[in-house]
Amino acid sequence: MMRYQKGAASLLFASLVLIAALTLSLAAYKSTYFQSKRVQNEIAARQSLWAGEGAIECAFAKAQQDRNRAELIGADYLKTDCQQALSLAEIQVVSLGSQKYSLQPLDERNQPIVQKVMDFSNGRLAGAIQSTGDLFMQAATLVSPPDPGTETDEGWECVAIRYKSDIELGGSLVNHGLQTTTKPYDGFDSNGKDCIDSKGGGNKKKDGLMQDTELKPFEAMFETTKENWQQVRDNPKYEFAVLTGDKAVTGSESPRVSDCGQKVKELIELGNSRIWIDGSCEITGASLSSMSQESQLTDGVLLLVHNGVFSLHGSGSFKGVLFQLNDGFQPTSSDWNGLEGDSYLSNPGFNNQVKKAFGNDYPDANTAAYFQRGSFNFTGGQFLDVDGQLVMFHDSLKFSYNEDVIDSIFGLTPPKWVKGSWQDF
Structure with a gap:
């Protein structure tokens, strides 16, 4: 009997040990199961994050290559290359204004995985007209739309004219603001804001x-000092077609380009989008009209006048940018002899207006660097790097800013990540 009792006790003990072992094994298995499940979830989350970051990198590489803001916000722009390839539900692209865009890849539950901000803004100074010379604008000036400039909480900067030293407005300067049908560039979103203080078009004289x-237009545009103008002119990046003055002018150190407007038109017809004029140039009437019409068939033309006086007479619109650079050249009355502009600049009444505006000791009007008569505009802007020299607009001016024209000439700025938005630690 005692022997059977001992056997039962041993069996019971063995059973308890086995149950304990099984319990421990089950607990260990359950722990291992949950650990495995957690690892699987972490891997899935990490894979989702990798896919999201991969989509962001893909979008950035594609935007770097194409450099097209308008396409970026298109519904299908990133679909094939970046969204479907990484099995994402969607890549949301939202304009934040000031040429900044938020990118958010979404998972299968339409939840954002990661969010980064891409910035297409350029480093150009705002201002449809920029001048280091003294500006004399005899009649009214209308800007519609202006260069929007920088966006703030209160509204947009909206710089119509950026000047270094002096300006005289003989008429009003009217800024119609950004709530117009014409936009300053393709894809522009004002975010419901207008120009600061203009409320959709102020009529203040100084608006x-x-x-x-500290204005330095040449340096801002070409990223080098104006003393290096020859390096810019001869740089294959710009592919300048060069017109050189072919007519000597008595008493002037600057030769004149004869029949300047016709020669510029012919260069545009040949496919040249960047034209460098060494010397003085005057374009009038039919030549100005035909040159302007030819520019409309292009994406935009850069016309750069170097070391000479420049004179325009007529109305119309030139699709492009005007840049005038006088470096070491000081205009005199001799530079205007024989030009149509001389009959206005040498007029005593005209000269008296200049003296009244800038003082009796100011040089005579017929020593101006730039003279424009007629309602004519350059849609990409006018940049006049002519320190201390006179810049004259005789008649009313209507200016419509178009940044796409500047981008076509100088190239779109490649996008960059907003600081703090993407791996910039």
């Missing part, structure tokens, strides 16, 4: 003016 005593 849209900005003084910048």
Whole structure:
């Protein structure tokens, strides 16, 4: 009997040990199961994050290559290359204004995985007209739309004219603001804001003016000092077609390009989008009209006048940018002899207006660097790097800013990540 009792006790003990072992094994298995499940979830989350970051990198590479803001916000732009390839539900692209865009890849539950901000803005100074020379604008000036400039909480900067030293407005400067049908560039979104203080088009005389005593248009545009103008002219990046003055002018150190407008037109017809004029140039009447019409068949033309006086007479619109650079050249009355502009600049009444505006000791009007008569505009802007020299607009001016024209000439700025938005630690 004792022997059977001992056997039962041993069996019971063995059973308890086995149950304990099975319990421990089950607990260990359950722990291992949950650990495995957690690892699987972490891997899935990490894979989703990798897919999201991969989509962001893909979008950035594609935007770097194409450099097209308007396409970026298109519904199917990223679909094939970046969305479907990574099995994402969607890549949301939202304009934040000031040429900044939020990118958010979404998972299968339409939840955002990661969010980064891409910035297409350029480093150009705002201002439809920029001048280091003294500006004399005899009649009214209308800007519609202006260069929007920088966006703030209150509205847009909206600089119509950026000047270094002096400006005289003989008429009003009217800024119609950004709530117009014509946009300053393709894809522009004002975010419901208008120009600061203009409320959709102010009529203040000083509306849209900005003084910048450090203004350096050539340096800002070409990223080098104006002393290096020859390097810019001969740089294959720009492929300048060069017109050189072929007519000597008595008493002037700057030769004149004869029949300047016709020669510019012919160069545009040949496919040249960047034209460098060494010397003085005057374009009038039919030549100005035909040159302007030819520019409309292009994406935009850069016309750069170097070391000479420049004179325009007529109305119309040139699809492009005007840049005038006088470096070491000081215009005199001799530079205007024989030009149509001389009959206005040498007029005593005209000269008296200049003296009244800038002082009796100011040089005579017929020593101006730039003279424009007629309602004519360059849609990409006018940049006049002519320190201390006179810049004259005789008649009313209607200006419509178009940044796409500038981009076509100088190239779109490649996008960059907003600081703090993407791996910039």
